[in-house]
Amino acid sequence: MTEFILSFPQGAMLNGSHDAALVALSVLVAALASYTTLTLSQRIVASAKGGLWLAVGALSMGTGIWSMHFIGMLAFDLPIPLGYDLGLTLLSLVIATALSGFALMQIRSPELPMRRLLTAGVLMGLAIAAMHYVGMAAMLMAPGIVYQPIYFALSVLIAIAAATAALFIAFHLSRHPHGPLLLYRLVAAGIMGLAIASMHYTGMLAANFPLGSICLAAGDDAQPWLVWTVAITSIVVLGGTLIAALFDSRYEVTTNTLNESLQQANEELMQLALTDQLTGLANRFVLVERLERILGRCAQIGERCAVLFIDMDNFRLINASLSHAAGDEILRQLAAILQQNFPDAGVIARFSGDKFVVVIENPGENALLIQHIDQFRKRLWQPLVLREREVAITVSIGITVFPAAEGDAKALIGQAEKAMYEAKAEGSNRFRFFEKAMHEAANREFDLLHDLRHAFAEGGLELFLQPKVCARVGAIRSVEALIRWNHPTRGLLLPGEFLGIAERFGLLGELESWTLTEACRILSIWRASGSLQRNLSLAVNISPLQFRDPGFVDRVLRIVRDYDVGxxxxxxxxxxxxxxxxxxxxxxxxxxxxxxxxxxxxxxxGTGHSSLVQLKRLPFAELKIDRSFITDIAHNGEDRQIVEAIVLIARQFGLRVVAEGVEDKETATLLADLGIDLLQGFGIAKPMPCSQFEAMALAA
Structure with missing residues (x-):
């Protein structure tokens, strides 16, 4: 066993030397170990696998420092055979690995105050010195190596200074400093490598070998092979660790980027799922969810909750006249006005199209709620500005109040919507509170709609015919087809009881197409029968909606051609x-x-606003005077004058004149005297089934 002697050398000493190439190699290994440590420090701090990188880092850093020391020892040459004890050499490797783990643990901490930095630097410096001098002891020199106290102390101080500087640099570089990080690491690694090498060679300078010393660990001369084995092994270990750290860093950056992109996409999808993209308000799904929570809270504390269903009165006109883009801008402005006028609303949502819903918690009594609604409507009196053009809008509002109105969120919204339609039916710019009678009416309407859809297939519809007779001789000249519905439970229904439903729910076109087809079928039968009816014309009412349909003309021509109508x-x-x-x-x-x-x-x-110039250009054959001028004509001079003027206009245009709404013979006689061509009304004949009309016409 070698002895450790700390004294000034006395007597003759063996002269040692260093291989310059191996010295340079040892410094390079020290720098590579330092660079690897700096790179690993960032992975230890930033990576989720910090514990694994701490163990890998301790092993690679310890191997690098030890390799630098061992190559430096192998670079040293004495005029005697040298060797190294395996046990002490491995002990020095263990010390290097342990001190590396201790250092990296300091870097991993979130903070590194000056007191702990200095303490850790001293402990690491002593460990580095211990590794070095244990490695020196592995030579097993006899007599023992004599160390000069001054250089020995200097080597320990250099070790402490190098360890402290390395800790400081590694800690701060692991926190992503601004600037060229690669350059910082290279410079820092060079400084740390030189510092570690300086400690080693200062320690070697402190070592003196008495004349006549022998190395008890000396063996076969395999030093070159051992040098390159240690060097290559350490470089491979350090290089592999460095590459693994770089790949892990790149993988983590990529993973983090993907996670951030995924999180951002999820947030955007969540925003899309919860928000109306045009107005930025909540959508109908969020509306239902929040209203459910509000209703639960109100039920617990006994508060009221008002649901306002708001619909623009003239939105279709805005879209038709100003474009859909202008309509979108109007909706955005209306949404902003709702937010300004109902700042304390539990939720404001765009329900669909031009329909909005506002939920107000604890709105107070109805009088206070009405006052709030009136303030909102007054705000709408100020026209909206769109492309330097003022656009006036009005709204219809339906209101339902919980708990007076019962049901869940969807039911309350539906009740407010029913009240809105009732308000709209009374005219624009109105509001109505929901009443239970509205619900009953809505149920009746829903049932009628359901039954009307089945009526087409089940033959429940029928055309009634009402004659138009010659005002002078009373003979039937024409008939008007009027639709009736033989309802299975409600009996015979007049058009006023179901046409409105058909129009609101998109069945009016289908209903009128059926009427036109049935009328042409009747005309075809009359023509083929050779009876009196073959000389009669048949009139069918066409709604403005159907007349403006681009496919209307082709549809009529096809039906007329199919039934060969003359x-x-x-x-x-x-x-x-x-x-x-x-x-x-x-x-x-x-x-x-x-x-x-x-x-x-x-x-x-007479009830519209016709331009006579335009009327003259349209190919009308007949003019029907509205019943409002006919009903009281026998007792109202103004009505008589109007009818006389209309007849005069019709004669100028060459039109046949029909008076509808004739209820008695006195009126019929008066109209005949005024020059009316045809009379129609209950006083002449009521609408009747086709078979009954045919029998009446044949008997006349």
Whole structure:
């Protein structure tokens, strides 16, 4: 066993030397170990696998420092054979690995105050010195190595200083400093490598070997092979660790980027799922969820909750006249006004289209709620500005109040919507509170809609015919087809009881197509039968909605062709509003149909705002005076004067004149005297089933 002697050398000493190439190699290994340690320090701090990298880092850093020391020892040469004891050499490796683990644990801590830095630096420096001098002891020199106290102390101080500087640099570089990180690491690694090498060679300078010393660990001369084995092994270990750290860093960056992208995408999807993209308000799904929570809270503490269903009155007109982009901008502005006027609302949502819902917790009594609603409507009196153009809007509002109104969130929203439609039916810019009678009416309407869909397939619809007779001789000249519905439980229903439902729910076009088809079928039967009815024309009412349908003309022509309806037999009755909405388009459609032998009658004349110039250009064959001028004509001079003027206009245009709403013979006689051509009304004949009309016509 070698002895450790600390004294000034006395007597002759063996002269040692160092291989410059191996010295340079040892410094390079020290620098590589330092660079690897600096890179690992970042992985130890940043990676989720910090514990694993701490163990790997301790092993690689310890191997690097020990390799530098061992190569430095192998670079030393004396004029005697040298060798190293395996046990002490491995002990020095264990010390190097342990001190590396201790150092990396300091770096891993979130803070490194000066007191702990200095303490750790001293302990690490002593451990480095211990590793070095244990490695020196592995030479097993006899007599023992004599160390000069000054250089020995200097080597320990250098070790402490190098350890402290290394800890400081590694700690701060692991926290992502700004600037060129690679350059910082290279410079720091060079400094740390030189510092560690300086400690080693200062320690070697402190060592003196008495003349006549022998190395008890000397063996075969395999030093070159041992040097390169240690060097290559350490470089491979350090390089492999460095590459693994770089790959892990790149993988973690990529993973973090993907996680951030995924998180951002999830947030965006959540935002899309919860928000109306046009207005930024909550959507209907969020509305239902929040309203459910609000209702639960109100039920617990006994508070009221008001649900306002708001619908714009003229939104279709805005879209049609200003474009859909303008309509979108109006919706955004209305959403902003709702947020300004209901800042304490539990939720404000865009329900659909131009419909919004506002939920107000604890709104107070109805009078206070109405005052709040009136303030909102007054705000709408100020026109919205759109592309330097003022646009005035009004809204219809339905209101339901919990707990007076019962049900869950969807039920309350539905009740408020029903109240809104009731308000809209009374005119624009109105509001209504929900009443139970509305719910009953809505249920009846729903049942009628369901039954009406089945009526088409089950044959529940029927055309009734009402004669138009010659005002002078009383003979039947024409008939008008009027739709009736033989309801299985409610009996015979008039158009006023189901046409509104058909229009609201998109069945009006189908209903009118059925009417037109059935009328043409009847005309076809009359023509084929050779009876008296073959000389009669048949009139069908056409709504403005159907008349403006781009496919209307082709549909009529197809039906007329399918049933081989003769010229002049089918009369289409359209209102003034239908004809005047777009006179050019109306004229083009009417010309195509008149060329196919179809006649036109202008219905309810006198109630619209017709331009006589435009009216003259439209190919009407018949003019029907509205019943409002006929009912009281025998006792109202003004009505009589109006009828006389209408007859005069019709004569100028060459039109046949029909008076509808004739209830008695006195009125019929008066109208005949005024020059009316045809009379129609209950005083002449009520609408009747087709079979009954045919029997009456044959008997006349």
């Amino acid at each position: 010229p002049g037999k089918l009369i289409l009755e359209i209102t003034e509003h239908s004809a005047m909405h777009d006179p050019l388009a109306a004229a083009a459609a009417m010309r195509r149909l008149t060329e196919a032998g179809i006649s036109f009658s202008i219905d309810d004349f």
